[in-house]
Amino acid sequence: xxxxxxxxxxxxxxxxxxxxxxxxxxxxxxxxxxxxxxxxxxxxxxxxxxxxxxxxxxxxxxxxxxxxxxxxxxxxxxxxxxxxxxxxxxxxxxxxxxxxxxxxxxxxxxxxxxxxxxxxxxxxxxxxxxxxxxxxxxxxxxxxxxxxxxxxxxxxxxxxxxxxxxxxxxxxxxxxxxxxxxxxxxxxxxxxxxxxxxxxxxxxxxxxxxxxxx
Amino acid sequence: xxxxxxxxxxxxxxxxxxxxxxxxxxxxxxxxxxxxxxxxxxxxxxxxxxxxxxxxxxxxxxxxxxxxxxxxxxxxxxxxxxxxxxxxxxxxxxxxxxxxxxxxxxxxxxxxxxxxxxxxxxxxxxxxxxxxxxxxxxxxxxxxxxxxxxxxxxxxxxxxxxxxxxxxxxxxxxxxxxxxxxxxxxxxxxxxxxxxxxxxxxxxxxxxxxxxxxxxxxxxxxxxxxxxxxxxxxxxxxxxxxxxxxxxxxxxxxxxxxxxxxxxxxxxxxxxxxxxxxxxxxxxxxxxxxxxxxxxxxxxxxxxxxxxxxxxxxxxxxxxxxxxxxxxxxxxxxxxxxxxxxxxxxxxxxxxxxxxxxxxxxxxxxxxxxxxx
Numbered sequence: 001x002x003x004x005x006x007x008x009x010x011x012x013x014x015x016x017x018x019x020x021x022x023x024x025x026x027x028x029x030x031x032x033x034x035x036x037x038x039x040x041x042x043x044x045x046x047x048x049x050x051x052x053x054x055x056x057x058x059x060x061x062x063x064x065x066x067x068x069x070x071x072x073x074x075x076x077x078x079x080x081x082x083x084x085x086x087x088x089x090x091x092x093x094x095x096x097x098x099x100x101x102x103x104x105x106x107x108x109x110x111x112x113x114x115x116x117x118x119x120x121x122x123x124x125x126x127x128x129x130x131x132x133x134x135x136x137x138x139x140x141x142x143x144x145x146x147x148x149x150x151x152x153x154x155x156x157x158x159x160x161x162x163x164x165x166x167x168x169x170x171x172x173x174x175x176x177x178x179x180x181x182x183x184x185x186x187x188x189x190x191x192x193x194x195x196x197x198x199x200x201x202x203x204x205x206x207x208x209x210x211x212x213x214x
Numbered sequence: 215x216x217x218x219x220x221x222x223x224x225x226x227x228x229x230x231x232x233x234x235x236x237x238x239x240x241x242x243x244x245x246x247x248x249x250x251x252x253x254x255x256x257x258x259x260x261x262x263x264x265x266x267x268x269x270x271x272x273x274x275x276x277x278x279x280x281x282x283x284x285x286x287x288x289x290x291x292x293x294x295x296x297x298x299x300x301x302x303x304x305x306x307x308x309x310x311x312x313x314x315x316x317x318x319x320x321x322x323x324x325x326x327x328x329x330x331x332x333x334x335x336x337x338x339x340x341x342x343x344x345x346x347x348x349x350x351x352x353x354x355x356x357x358x359x360x361x362x363x364x365x366x367x368x369x370x371x372x373x374x375x376x377x378x379x380x381x382x383x384x385x386x387x388x389x390x391x392x393x394x395x396x397x398x399x400x401x402x403x404x405x406x407x408x409x410x411x412x413x414x415x416x417x418x419x420x421x422x423x424x425x426x427x428x429x430x431x432x433x434x435x436x437x438x439x440x441x442x443x444x445x446x447x448x449x450x451x452x453x454x455x456x457x458x459x460x461x462x463x464x465x466x467x468x469x470x471x472x473x474x475x476x477x478x479x480x481x482x483x484x485x486x487x488x489x490x491x492x493x494x495x496x497x498x499x500x501x502x503x504x505x506x507x508x509x510x511x512x513x514x515x516x517x518x519x520x521x522x523x524x525x526x527x528x529x530x531x532x533x534x535x536x537x538x539x540x541x542x543x544x545x546x547x548x549x550x551x552x553x554x555x556x557x558x559x560x561x562x563x564x565x566x567x568x569x570x571x572x573x574x575x576x577x578x579x580x581x582x583x584x585x586x587x
Contacts, residue, residue, distance in 0.1 A: 032302060061345065069345075069351065136334045136394065
């Protein structure tokens with residue numbers, strides 16, 4: 001019966017996610033779209049929680065839902081002209097997006113329907129003991145180079161050490177990359193503000209006058 | 215609880231019942247807290263301003279004022295402005311309330327008394343608490359009013375900025391505790407008051423105050439209540455709201471105030487452990503020194519005392535916020551940003567590095583123990 005209950009919740013959340021995703025596409029109002037997108041991503045976070053991946057679920061909430069929020073504010077609100085700006089989609093756009101969407105859906109459907117072939121020979125692993133296991137600890141250990149999934153494998157010690165590279169270096173590289181992007185964005189935003197200063201001030205030769213706010 | 219019920223019931227029914235019980239308990243707490251704090255807010259405001267505050271409704275201290283307020287708000291007309299986006303305008307308060315309510319799902323009230331024990335409770339709480347701003351932004355935008363939009367933009371800028379130092383400050387006790395599980399963090403601080411993480415090292419002591427400042431800012435309380443600054447923005451994002459929807463926003467605010475105070479109590483102030491190990495003396499909690507394990511009923515009573523303990527601590531936190539609100543003048547928006555970017559973030563970062571160095575220099579603690587109970 002436990003499996004049935006999880007299935008019910010899964011369908012509920014999946015329908016919510018799909019419904020809001022469709023609503024994003026069908027809506028014309030840009031802020032409503034963002035709201036539907038947030039709701040859709042929230043439902044996906046719920047799916048992650050249901051699958052027992054609480055860390056990924058919380059990440060989904062923090063990064064995607066929170067990120068969309070920031071996108072909504074700084075991308076959408078500041079560019080929207082009227083208070084309730086509408087977006088009209090042309091037929092060519094519909095056709096192009098439909099083509100891309102359909103091909104992506106086909107790939108995903110193929111992957112989903114053949115999933116049984118590349119996991120545990122199609123056996124159902126959705127029992128509650130699996131769900132209540134902590135997931136953050138193995139992720140944290142894997143970051144440091146202790147791969148819990150490989151520790152369980154029946155191998156000799158020499159073979160064990162082989163796959164234990166860990167994710168710390170990729171993680172650091174990504175973080176440094178993000179810092180570069182952040183500094184670049186800040187620099188660009190700053191430069192743009194300087195360019196908009198009146199030419200009178202720019203030709204005066206005293207650079208201190210240019211950015212009193214900074 | 216689901217496992218306990220599953221002995222007699224089919225598991226789907228047991229899960230549903232357990233979930234209902236948890237949700238009802240949390241909802242009751244959040245709503246009762248909101249009602250009590252509206253009264254307390256008026257009373258505190260009155261006393262600080264040398265007035266009496268409410269005195270008439272319900273007898274001596276006006277303790278039924280919250281009920282009177284609630285009745286008034288419910289019976290008000292529900293107005294939706296012509297320029298508003300009706301759907302978003304209607305939904306926004308509930309989005310806010312849902313977010314601040316969901317925080318309680320992962321907050322433990324005593325040893326093991328938590329709706330959903332999570333391995334990453336701290337992270338979950340911070341992630342969900344940050345979503346409250348969504349309702350405010352939607353409400354502010356959907357109102358179709360310039361005051362509301364300004365309020366929402368301020369809220370967005372403020373909350374997004376203050377999330378950074380808030381998370382940094384929450385990471386420091388997590389680093390000391392070595393876990394993000396709030397139940398484990400609370401249990402670590404059992405015993406005397408100097409086992410509390412705030413007294414673990416001088417850096418954590420300062421971190422607590424940074425955390426509290428950022429928490430006040432992230433729940434939009436004065437002196438950081440720029441989004442509803444009535445002197446400039448009428449009522450900010452609340453301008454167009456009235457009656458029940460307005461009160462839902464208000465309940466969300468009080469619920470999240472209580473939630474951040476509770477998180478502060480668990481992360482820094484010993485959680486459900488009092489300053490004296492009274493529950494250990496009375497044999498209501500396990501004693502690690504003697505290996506004593508209390509009977510289930512006694513442990514239940516001990517947990518109840520622990521819950522009272524943490525609720526008192528969290529209430530004190532909320533009262534502190536009220537005190538600050540009615541004492542300090544409101545900051546300007548640039549001062550709010552300066553406070554966050556030039557003071558809170560660098561200070562929190564220094565405290566982070568300091569705590570790390572401290573942990574390396576004194577792995578077992580300098581004066582007091584830090585081994586964990």
